[in-house]
Amino acid sequence: MGRRAIILILDSLGVGYMEDAKDYHPQDVGANTFSHILDKVPSLHIPTLEKLGINKILQHPNLTNKNNIASYGICHLMHQGADSFEGHNEIMGTKPKRAYLAPFIENIGEVKLALEEEGYKVEIPRPELPYLLVNDLVIVADNIETDFGQIYNVSAPLDYISFQEVLKIGQCVRNHVKVNRVIALGGENVTPEHLRNSVERREDGLVGVNSPKSNVYKQGYQVRHLGYGISPKKQLPTLAVKAGLQVSLVGKMQDVIYCEGANKFPGVDTDQVMQDVLSEMDHVQQGLIAATVQETDLAGHAQNPIRYANRIEVVEKYLPTLLEKMHEDDLLIMSADHGNDPTIGHNQHTREKTYLLAYHKQFIPVNLGERNTLSDIAATAAEYLGVKNIENGTSFLPYMTNSN
Structure with missing residues (x-):
């Protein structure tokens, strides 16, 4: 049995606003997703997270400071704003x-x-409603479900055109614009006419397909996010596959990280995501298991701290089994990609630092300090797995191994 790295991301579980929020995101000053959920839901019961050392980071009166079995620290965001797609790609080494x-x-x-x-x-x-119609089928326009000017959508009726062809169109758009993201997407059982009739102008002037109204999500939905300046070839999953290791991407992780040759397990339900992680621990002999729990983020958007706490407790329920299943040569890293404080007064992501827990049965736990980028997660897993040429990040593995 070879070495394995298990990366578990609880989407949006931030631990305090970034210093630069004062200048760029004043609405996020005061945000602290994890602590504010503990304030609102004092009954939140997370003994395994406590055992790992979460309260070394949070210092919250509702939790007890037990002896931590994991190394702990904090990651700063290197990407602008607070974005799941960019955050995950940063986590993977971009x-x-x-x-x-x-x-x-x-x-x-x-x-x-x-x-x-x-x-x-x-x-x-x-x-009067300017968008591009490509080959009478595909619509290129603004994404009207996100922030102004950040994302363009390439929307298609997949009964009439293959998703591969839609991707080619999306790649051409990507090559000629510098916005954060181009999303190629489509669904079945959607007519080209219905797609065109779903184009709307938003109050701020953006023009694009109203995706829910267009029915693209209902049947045979396919999507690929094409990020700006993102090369999968320099990311941990692709480098691991190239090195002959097994790679499994679970939940939202497989939506936002592109990796040819990875085993992919889509899923939003938290129980399903955690069950898939445990199942992959039975199958992956050597390599990477990377998973994202998305429902925490959805609870943040809904500004629902009780639902958020409940989703954390679902993860907690599976953690003892996960720790039991870990081999002597397994490294577990847990973190988040940004914040989404359900108590802050708005329903968008919050620019927050993330918690960092790293556990290995053989290593004595240490304080990993404040890391400059989420990419330190990928750099550490890469060094542990013997993978080279990651684009970004500094490994904290030496801190964990030197203390032994």
């Missing part, structure tokens, strides 16, 4: 690049020309 904010209308001409040069038929069928 150095965040500064993207540009621009409504699609600012890039529509250049993208139209680029697609035409690749042989596509491209029209702007309704100049």
